[in-house]
Every structure is written in structure tokens, then in C-alpha cells.
Amino acid sequence: MNMVESTVSVGAPAIRPIRARLTLTVLGFGALTIVTCLLAPLVGSTSISLARVFDRSIPFSDNVDAQIFFIARMPRVLAGAVTGAALAAAGVVFQAMLRNPLATPFTLGVSAGASLGAMSAIVLGAAVSFGPIAVVPLASLLGAAIAAAIVYRLATLRDRAMSTTVLLLAGVTLNSFFSALILFLQYIANFAQVYRAMRWVMGDLDVGSFQPILAALPLIVIAFVLFALLPSSLNLLSVGTDAATARGVDVARAQRLSFVSASLATAAAVSLAGPIGFVGIVVPHLVRLLVGVDHRVVLPASALFGAAFLVACDVGARTLLAPLEIPVGVITALLGGPFFLWLLVRRG
Amino acid sequence: MAAGSTRLTRRAVVVLIAIAAIVARGVDPRAAEAPKRIVSLVPALTEMLYAIGAGPQVVGVSSFDDFPPQVKSLPRVGALVDPDMERILSLRPDLVIVYGSQTTVETQLARAGIRAYNYRHAGLAGIFSTIRDLGRTVGRERESERLAQQIQQRLDSVQARVATQPKIRTLLVFERDLGSLRGLYASGGVGFMHDILLIAGGTNVFADVPREAVQPSVETILARAPSAILEVRPTGLPRERIPDERRVWDSLPSIPAVRDGRIRIVTDDYLVTPGPRVAQAAEAIARLIHPEAFK
Numbered sequence: 001m002n003m004v005e006s007t008v009s010v011g012a013p014a015i016r017p018i019r020a021r022l023t024l025t026v027l028g029f030g031a032l033t034i035v036t037c038l039l040a041p042l043v044g045s046t047s048i049s050l051a052r053v054f055d056r057s058i059p060f061s062d063n064v065d066a067q068i069f070f071i072a073r074m075p076r077v078l079a080g081a082v083t084g085a086a087l088a089a090a091g092v093v094f095q096a097m098l099r100n101p102l103a104t105p106f107t108l109g110v111s112a113g114a115s116l117g118a119m120s121a122i123v124l125g126a127a128v129s130f131g132p133i134a135v136v137p138l139a140s141l142l143g144a145a146i147a148a149a150i151v152y153r154l155a156t157l158r159d160r161a162m163s164t165t166v167l168l169l170a171g172v173t174l175n176s177f178f179s180a181l182i183l184f185l186q187y188i189a190n191f192a193q194v195y196r197a198m199r200w201v202m203g204d205l206d207v208g209s210f211q212p213i214l215a216a217l218p219l220i221v222i223a224f225v226l227f228a229l230l231p232s233s234l235n236l237l238s239v240g241t242d243a244a245t246a247r248g249v250d251v252a253r254a255q256r257l258s259f260v261s262a263s264l265a266t267a268a269a270v271s272l273a274g275p276i277g278f279v280g281i282v283v284p285h286l287v288r289l290l291v292g293v294d295h296r297v298v299l300p301a302s303a304l305f306g307a308a309f310l311v312a313c314d315v316g317a318r319t320l321l322a323p324l325e326i327p328v329g330v331i332t333a334l335l336g337g338p339f340f341l342w343l344l345v346r347r348g
Numbered sequence: 349m350a351a352g353s354t355r356l357t358r359r360a361v362v363v364l365i366a367i368a369a370i371v372a373r374g375v376d377p378r379a380a381e382a383p384k385r386i387v388s389l390v391p392a393l394t395e396m397l398y399a400i401g402a403g404p405q406v407v408g409v410s411s412f413d414d415f416p417p418q419v420k421s422l423p424r425v426g427a428l429v430d431p432d433m434e435r436i437l438s439l440r441p442d443l444v445i446v447y448g449s450q451t452t453v454e455t456q457l458a459r460a461g462i463r464a465y466n467y468r469h470a471g472l473a474g475i476f477s478t479i480r481d482l483g484r485t486v487g488r489e490r491e492s493e494r495l496a497q498q499i500q501q502r503l504d505s506v507q508a509r510v511a512t513q514p515k516i517r518t519l520l521v522f523e524r525d526l527g528s529l530r531g532l533y534a535s536g537g538v539g540f541m542h543d544i545l546l547i548a549g550g551t552n553v554f555a556d557v558p559r560e561a562v563q564p565s566v567e568t569i570l571a572r573a574p575s576a577i578l579e580v581r582p583t584g585l586p587r588e589r590i591p592d593e594r595r596v597w598d599s600l601p602s603i604p605a606v607r608d609g610r611i612r613i614v615t616d617d618y619l620v621t622p623g624p625r626v627a628q629a630a631e632a633i634a635r636l637i638h639p640e641a642f643k
Contacts, residue, residue, distance in 0.1 A: 064570055072565065076565075076566075076567075191428075192583055204530065323556075323562075323568045
């Protein structure tokens with residue numbers, strides 16, 4: 001089924017008009033995402049009774065089943081969907097803009113900046129008092145913003161258009177520079193802090209309430225509004241800046257828009273759930289294999305599929321070894337890595 | 349002739365045995381002189397040394413040592429991940445107390461001809477065996493035996509005090525992010541903190557997990573429904589933030605501990621130190637979860 005679809009779409013993109021293909025894809029992937037998100041809260045480390053969950057006669061403060069459903073599982077599923085969509089879409093944008101299939105949302109140092117921020121909050125956080133506000137997500141968002149600002153400044157220093165080479169090199173360098181700072185912080189931290197920081201890096205969707213999601217959501221919404229402006233220019237950018245210019249694309253503007261929107265989505269996702277790997281590279285490639293290379297289709301399909309993928313991975317994370325949890329980043333890597341390799345080989 | 353050679357052989361054997369005995373005495377660590385200059389990389393064991401009267405022999409401690417107060421003036425030689433070998437050697441120790449995992453340090457010490465005492469962490473029982481073993485090593489057997497008995501007596505009296513109280517299902521938290529329930533580490537069913545909790549009249553909601561630390565999800569915490577939450581967080585939590593941190597639990601109202609307001613957050617360092625103050629820690633925890641038994 002998938003094979004047929006992908007052959008049709010890759011082989012003869014012009015046969016079916018774009019609007020019909022987009023509708024079909026969005027409906028298909030949308031249905032998958034909705035089904036996943038509806039099924040995911042039904043399973044977990046504990047067995048709960050759905051009848052009790054929705055039993056209004058028991059006050060909420062006494063209804064453990066309802067609390068497990070609404071406080072533990074629903075926010076978790078939602079966090080997974082939001083994070084998965086943001087990371088997968090950011091991956092698509094970075095891959096097109098850098099014209100590099102190996103680019104991920106973390107290539108340009110955003111996640112290293114976020115990790116440094118989170119690590120600083122874990123090690124030094126007690127020194128700054130914010131009342132009952134979670135400092136780690138805030139600090140990681142700040143770290144991500146600083147990293148993105150540095151890379152952006154460097155890449156636009158000489159020219160109005162961004163140099164992908166400078167972007168990549170600056171990103172890689174910033175990644176190792178921040179890693180060095182992280183190592184230093186770990187060195188001066190105590191064991192418990194190092195442990196917690198390591199756990200943060202593995203990614204975690206157990207947000208515990210809707211509030212952290214609401215905090216990240218405005219940034220993600222802005223990012224997706226910007227994403228909506230991108231697809232046609234991404235199609236041309238991914239061919240080359242000269243080709244894009246020749247077709248009347250304002251390359252500098254398109255690049256900046258791509259960089260800002262994808263960085264924003266990544267920063268918000270990482271501050272919400274930690275740097276969960278592989279979503280931003282496996283999902284876009286899978287989607288391209290299924291629906292072809294047109295970004296007008298790939299971008300929304302990747303966002304939807306990324307949401308379903310991460311939610312499904314998190315179901316594994318919280319049930320496989322229950323009552324112990326497997327960090328969700330470990331699951332995405334364990335699933336994503338081999339699957340991606342298999343796809344590469346099969347394709348070749 | 350034959351008789352003479354036999355006598356000679358017999359004499360030779362006697363002499364050889366005597367020499368062997370002397371040599372053996374020389375290498376027998378128990379018979380060796382008690383160490384005069386001890387460097388300790390393990391704070392809990394530094395405390396033990398002072399508690400059995402070997403304090404005057406301690407010449408260097410780890411960067412985390414702060415008890416008893418006398419250690420504050422001693423040279424610092426790093427800790428688990430960053431032992432400063434140069435400084436250790438410069439203190440000319442004849443015994444260095446290291447963690448079991450510090451094999452590199454041990455090898456280096458062996459090359460320098462310095463004895464190493466290898467410490468491995470193993471629950472409450474491990475504290476007693478370490479005290480006795482350490483006493484033998486530093487020539488303070490009687491003192492260490494007395495200390496072990498004192499601790500045992502105190503633990504017994506704590507246990508007796510709460511014996512008639514109902515066991516409280518407790519969630520014992522070691523760490524979490526400030527202002528949220530994320531990055532939470534709790535005690536599993538292994539380790540001296542778990543053992544102390546049982547003596548203090550509690551049961552551990554994660555007793556079935558055979559690990560020292562568990563990272564439970566919000567769902568698991570809700571499902572385990574602890575009657576008391578005890579957070580022992582010696583690092584990184586200023587006292588003035590405790591009320592705010594306690595309120596973080598309000599997001600899980602069905603937990604009996606939250607409903608009944610049985611959430612205690614303490615920051616004292618000694619509560620998590622597997623050393624001679626373990627009975628004090630047990631008593632403090634008993635007072636927290638059974639305040640009525642101490643009225």
C-alpha cells in the first residue's frame with residue numbers, strides 16, 4: 001500500500017494535482033495521529049478503569065483513575081504530540097535549507113545551547129529564586145536562544161544571504177564549545193545533579209500537568225505559522241540558492257525565515273521535553289519515502305507523523321519496563337536508528 | 349652420620365619455620381603497625397575514623413568532607429571523580445581510604461607502596477561491617493565494636509519507639525527539579541536510606557524495585573499513593589524555598605500524603621551519609637513520619 005503510494009507520488013508528481021495530494025496526505029497522516037493520540041492515554045504502567053475516569057460522582061481530588069488519566073497521561077500524550085510535530089517539522093526545514101539530508105534540528109547548536117542552559121539551572125539553579133516556577137525549561141529556552149542568536153549573527157555577518165557552510169561550521173563548533181562548558185559544569189556538580197542532568201539529556205515527556213505545554217505552545221504556534229509560509233521556497237532552496245534566485249525567491253528572506261522558525265520550534269520542543277533525538281531526522285526521511293519530496297506535502301505530513309511517532313515511542317517508554325521507565329530518547333534512537341538504516345539499504 | 353644429618357635437617361627446618369614466621373608477621377597487615385597518616389576520600393568513613401578515635405591520624409580528606417568540624421582545617425585531596433594524586437602522595441600517607449570504583453587510584457597507591465582501604469557501599473548492614481573492618485585496619489578494634497553497638501542500640505530504641513505505630517507508606521525523594529516534579533529520583537528497595545525508613549516505622553512505596561534509586565513517572569506516583577512524602581534533599585535547596593517546593597505536590601491531589609499535608613522536606617546532609625550518624629538520621633526520619641510517637 002505504502003509502496004504503491006510512494007511510487008505513484010515520486011514517479012508522477014504532476015499527475016495528481018498538488019491540492020488533492022495534500023488533502024489526501026493530511027487526511028491520512030492526520031487520521032494516524034488522531035488514532036495514536038486517542039489510544040495512547042488508554043495504556044500505561046497502571047491499569048485504570050475508564051468508567052471510573054469519567055465517573056462524575058467521585059470528586060476529582062479522590063479519583064485516582066481520573067487523575068492518572070488527566071494529570072499523568074493526557075499531558076504526556078499532548079507533550080509528545082507537540083514535541084514530535086515540532087522536531088519533525090524543524091528537521092524538514094533544516095534539511096531543505098542546509099541542503100543536507102543529515103541535518104537535524106540539533107545540528108546548528110540549538111540543543112547544545114538548551115542543554116547548557118538546563119545544566120546551569122540544575123547545578124546553579126538554587127542560587128536564583130523564582131518562586132514556584134520551574135527553572136530548568138526556562139534556562140534551556142534561554143540557552144537555545146543564545147545559541148541560535150550566535151549562529152545567526154555569524155552566518156549573516158558578511159552577507160545578507162546566509163552561508164550554509166558558515167551555518168554548519170558555526171553550528172558544529174558551537175556544539176562542541178557548549179559541550180565543553182557542559183562538561184565543566186558536570187565536573188563541579190555533585191552526583192545527584194550530574195544524574196539529573198544526564199536524565200534531562202535523554203528526553204522526558206512526563207510533564208505532570210498541562211501548564212508546561214501551555215508555556216511552550218505560543219512559540220510552537222508562531223513557528224508553525226512561519227512554517228506555513230515556507231514550503232514553496234523550500235522546494236527551490238533545496239535545489240540550490242542560484243536556482244531559487246533565478247525563480248524569483250528572495251533567498252536571504254527565505255533562509256532567515258527558515259532558520260528563525262525551525263530554531264524556534266526546536267528550542268520550544270527541547271525546553272519542554274529535552275533533546276529527544278532521531279525524531280527530526282527519521283520522520284522527515286520516512287515521510288519523503290512515502291509521499292515524495294514536495295515540501296508542500298512533506299512539511300505537514302512530517303509534523304503529523306512526528307506527533308504520532310513520538311507519542312507511540314512514549315507509550316513504549318512508559319509500559320515496556322513498568323514500573324520503571326525507559327527514557328523516551330532511548331526508545332526513539334533504538335527504533336529510529338535501525339529502521340532508518342534499513343530504509344537506506346532498501347532504497348539503494 | 350645419618351643421625352647427625354637428621355638432627356641438622358631438623359634444626360634447619362626449625363630455623364626456616366622461625367624465619368618464615370618472622371617474615372609472615374612482617375607482611376601480615378593485621379600485625380603491621382596501625383597507620384599513622386590516613387587520607388580519606390570517603391566522607392562517611394572519615395566520620396567513622398573520628399568516631400572510633402582515629403581522628404588524630406587523619407591527615408587529608410575529600411573535598412566533600414565537613415564533619416566532624418575538625419576536618420575543615422585539613423588538606424583537601426579531591427573526591428570520587430577527581431582525586432588529586434599529587435596531593436595525596438605529598439601528604440605521605442600510610443593508608444588511603446578510597447571508593448571501590450577508584451581502581452586507578454588503587455593501582456597508583458600500590459605502585460607507591462601505600463596501603464589502600466577499599467570501600468564499597470552496601471546498605472545499613474554495610475555500615476556496621478565497614479565500622480568493624482575499619483577498626484581492625486587502623487588498630488581500634490575495641491572502639492569500633494563499641495561504636496557499632498551504640499549505633500545498634502540507638503537504632504533499636506528508635507524502632508521500639510515507633511513499634512506500636514501503624515506503618516506509613518512513604519515516598520522517599522532524593523532529588524527533583526526545582527519548582528516541578530520532573531527529574532525526580534526516589535529510593536528503591538535497596539540501600540541504607542531504604543533500611544533506615546523501615547526502622548523509622550515506614551514502608552517504602554518502591555520497596556519492590558530492587559535498585560537504590562527509581563525515577564518514577566507521575567502516573568506511577570499517583571498509582572502508588574504514598575501516605576507520606578519525605579524529601580531528603582541536602583543539595584541545592586535553600587531552606588526559604590521549602591514552602592514553595594512543598595506546594596509543587598498540590599498538582600497531585602489524590603495522593604493521601606498531599607491530601608493530609610504529610611509532606612516533609614529536609615535538607616540536612618547527615619541524613620544521607622552512610623556513617624556513624626545513621627541512627628541519628630533514623631531518629632530524625634522517625635520523628636518526621638511519626639511525630640506523635642515522640643511527644
